[in-house]
Amino acid sequence: MSRIIPRAQVESFTGSFDAIVCGFGGAGACAALELRAAGLEVLVLERFSAGGGSTRLSACEMYLGGSGGTSLQRDLGIADSSENFERYLLQCFGAFTDRARVRAFVDGAAGHFDWLEGQGVPYRRSLFAGRDVVTLTGDSLQYTGNERAWPFAASVTPVPRGHLPEDAGHDGGKVLMDVLMQRVAEAGADIRCDHRVTALIRDDSGRICGVEVKADNRLQHIEARSGIILAMGGFIMNEELTAQHIPQLTAFCTRHGNPGDRGDGILLGVAAGGNAIHMGQAFVGVAHYPPAQLTYGIFVNAQGQRFINEDVYLARLGAAIANQTDMRACMFIDNQYFARPDYHQTTEIIATGDTVAEVEEEAGLPPGSLQHTVAYYNEQAAQGADPLFHKSPDWLAPLVTPPYALVDYSLPQLQPTCFTLGGLDTLPTGEVLTVDGEIVPGLYAAGRSAAGIPRTGAGYASGMSVADATFFGRLAGRQIAASAGQP
């Protein structure tokens, strides 16, 4: 299969646009809106029969803040400086951080929220201060990541940054995408569904100048005079690519996304000389909450030892379990706090008992190991302390109400939701970069076709993907407009 076609081999174009947006999910829709706002002729190509992508399947949580706060944060009296926002993101991704991308995001995120509201996405001025992944209370602001957990809270003041469409619960993505797709249509973009991009066309100068598209079983060639945006999702649904890049997860992962997340944008970009980076990084979601009360439980590994503060975000937990012996972990919990996790109703209870010793023996843990772990934890928790992992006092309580249970959260058994974080290396403005850091002329990427703000599962927070996709989709659209001499 050849994904690059020399311009000379294309007899004639069946159409010509200023810009072509490949993929009509969150990134593509936002790119199209900016392109149309600048007056450019825009073609949007979608592989499936309708747009939406994985963004439409999401809760549409968006991780936004900075600039003193989004209007929603400010209306609730919550200050969020850009400095604090940036420091938090740096702490999340450490050496993996793309500093320039984070800087652009931090500077523009609050304005992005205004833009989303301006498009017609409804937000309620109310905060959910509890612990949940996606609140079902109808509130539009919540904590979504590790903000209140160690080591983050120890050096960066926690700020809630998860913005959710009003009353949408898990259906926020539908609210967002139905609005955005409507706006794109109203704005006059040419939207063609059931159109699959099969190749990029490159002219003699090396510039990507068009696409080959398959529709109705025929190949067409369409020109893009100013730029092409790859916004075709990640690659979690591509079994060959995941076997290659995240082989350790493929035996058990529950693939999270839409069926089009096959890496097509990444592969097209690579064929054009783009550099795919962090292809081995993934989100591994071990949702031990809600209900929040499970945060009172403690996780132990095959050695009966704790290995994390249990008040972390679910993907930080997943990343930590992946590092334990045989990716094995269990939650020890007492009868007072026991519950089934909402997102993993099938967790298996592998041991119960009226004493910790009984549980330890039934589970086959090393003699004395769990007993020590629980006794030490309880002794310290009674004083509001967790000297090992610094779990917040909010979630510290001795586990002393029998019967006790040990619940399996081992990755092979739990089959956690996973999606990929690797993608094309780009400038914040979307230009695809080669291994030498040079721009591939005419080619842009956004959304999970690009390596975005979230770069490790351990630093991820709900809302980072959709915020990244929509924000950087807009930036790519604006950059093409600027390159075309439009405002």
Next chain:
Amino acid sequence: MSRIIPRAQVESFTGSFDAIVCGFGGAGACAALELRAAGLEVLVLERFSAGGGSTRLSACEMYLGGSGGTSLQRDLGIADSSENFERYLLQCFGAFTDRARVRAFVDGAAGHFDWLEGQGVPYRRSLFAGRDVVTLTGDSLQYTGNERAWPFAASVTPVPRGHLPEDAGHDGGKVLMDVLMQRVAEAGADIRCDHRVTALIRDDSGRICGVEVKADNRLQHIEARSGIILAMGGFIMNEELTAQHIPQLTAFCTRHGNPGDRGDGILLGVAAGGNAIHMGQAFVGVAHYPPAQLTYGIFVNAQGQRFINEDVYLARLGAAIANQTDMRACMFIDNQYFARPDYHQTTEIIATGDTVAEVEEEAGLPPGSLQHTVAYYNEQAAQGADPLFHKSPDWLAPLVTPPYALVDYSLPQLQPTCFTLGGLDTLPTGEVLTVDGEIVPGLYAAGRSAAGIPRTGAGYASGMSVADATFFGRLAGRQIAASAGQP
């Protein structure tokens, strides 16, 4: 910088060979020998003023076995079935394993040893059965990896597979490469040093058909009629590439290799459409032995907990420390077993005391944590047991002789040696593959320019790199010969 030049842009070639080998290290030398053995005209291009590469800087340990045993293993009465060898390698790299590559290696490794001896590399029929990275006893066979450590030994019978040139100690690479380079010259290959390959030349059919080379400040273009082998090392010396792919290590890693390990072969291959895989995987060497007695010590993390059986290979330890909080780890040891590790003479003693409690307090570890860890370990070790991590009874002894010490092995302080494991995806026979698994015609890779047998630091063993480079260098040479219709 363009690394691919269309054939049409090359006016004329200044030379023409059946095969061009880029890089005169272990992989390149072996490839050249096979090419010459098949009667092909061979050009070897070396960037530096003499060949040798990182192989010449190594101890030339080679991880070999199978087929009932190499002649060296068999002469010592050591049986090594291919099935056992393969099972061990599968256990080392798990889901990351390239099954076809492992199969080819297991089937051919014993024959490879005979070939090396045939070239004139001297081996002594003697086994060093102790615990060391590279024995200085002059013996030619030793255990080099995790063979005798849990969980490996629990399911695969340990076999010593580290083959070392006789009496060479750390200088085995010089012995090997001086022999091989001499043989390549005698065999009539055209060897050109101070020749830097700057680009590949591609003909209209998509075949890689030549190289652009810079020498004496002039560019030359040289044709390869049957194939080109990229054998130019890994990328640990390339700060841009390591910042991109192993950012978490770059702040402190001691870069292990020769100055030419800049990823040139990988970048050339990618430019030609090749697929670079596992670019985020690296060897992190925390050499807590020799002296072997340090294996009696125990490693604890920031929580004062053990996290590994201390009888593992040094890169498995390094991988485990990288997963601990702040990549922090210390060895707790008593006065009976205390020593400075040979490879890390500057380790810092961060706490000492006549009691474990004193050490714990001085180190600022959580109250009671180290005391429990040591008490539990000692109690179990007295019975020859390690129920947590299953360290071999050979290395279990209560640590009860004061004073006690806690020695810092945290990665940022220790600055461990690191090298990269990612590279071009190839068939076992060296053909470079695209992201779609298709062959890039005319292009081959071997050595650390390719992703080889060792794919994770946690499964690595000394001897895997040089064995892989030399073995698969030969296979690539033979494949080009076969493609050219030569025996």
